[in-house]
Amino acid sequence: MTLRISKDTRLCMSLSGRPGNFGTRFQNYLYRELELDYLYKAFTTSDLPAAIGGIRALGVRGCAVSMPFKEACIRHLDGLHESAATLQSVNTIVADDGRLTGYNTDYSAVVKLLHKHGVPTSSRYALRGSGGMAKAVGCALRDSGFADGSIVARNEAAGRALAEQCGVHWREALGDEPAALLVNVTPLGMRGAEADQLAFDEQAVEAANWVFDVVAVPVETPLIRLARSLGKPVINGGEVIVLQAVEQFVLYTGVRPDDELIERAARFALAD
DSSP: OOOOOOTTOEEEEEEOSSOOSHHHHHHHHHHHHTTOOEEEEEEOOSOHHHHHHHHHHHTOOEEEEOTTSTTTTGGGSSEEOHHHHTTTOOSEEEEETTEEEEEOOHHHHHHHHHHHTTOOTTOOEEEEOOSHHHHHHHHHHHHHTOOSEEEEOSOHHHHHHHHHHHTSEEESSOTTOOOSEEEEOSSTTSSSTTTTOOSSOHHHHHHOSEEEEOOOSSSSOHHHHHHHHTTOOEEOHHHHHHHHHHHHHHHHHSOOOOHHHHHHHHHHHHTO
């Protein structure tokens, strides 16, 4: 089935410091299969206010937001859904008659995955990172019942603020303190300059019971590969990116694909 573009085609997009192909492939696959008159394209920008102004001025239906724009975009929006207001982090913008509303679909995706994988809420966790995605993951852990943990972040101000929000402690480095659940919410392991870097060292992974890496490109990061080699259960970024992207698709189109179609779209998008 061919995706046809006309003057009535609705545009959706993404803004990221390091654009990838997942969203473009995933969303356009679903548009094509469901015969929806939509088109999705990834962008980056060095002028965030102008980019968001373009969303409003050109009638773009929706925009996915990735690092480093999840917090910076808020001041340019007209309102926040409670999912984003609580976190003060946006990963989705929806436009309705020129009014831009920020949402956060990362949070619900992480909550679902923690439950799906049966990670015990009694697990002490160490979350590395302090940006917008770290807020979503940290609050998802908190609201899922994880009360014993630490935020590991070099940025003391952001790390302490997130730790306070989650009711845990900030640490500049993990050190020798063991954690049953290791969570990476940094670009370490992502394609590019940090592709070969581990978010946690082998000793920490050996001591853990679970490893969760939100990096989705590639799905098999150095951290995930190390954890698998040591026989540790893992949650990978591919699972997160699919769940949150489905919710974005629903916000943009009002249509919820069935599970079989979502699985096919995910296989197609992650194969790139």
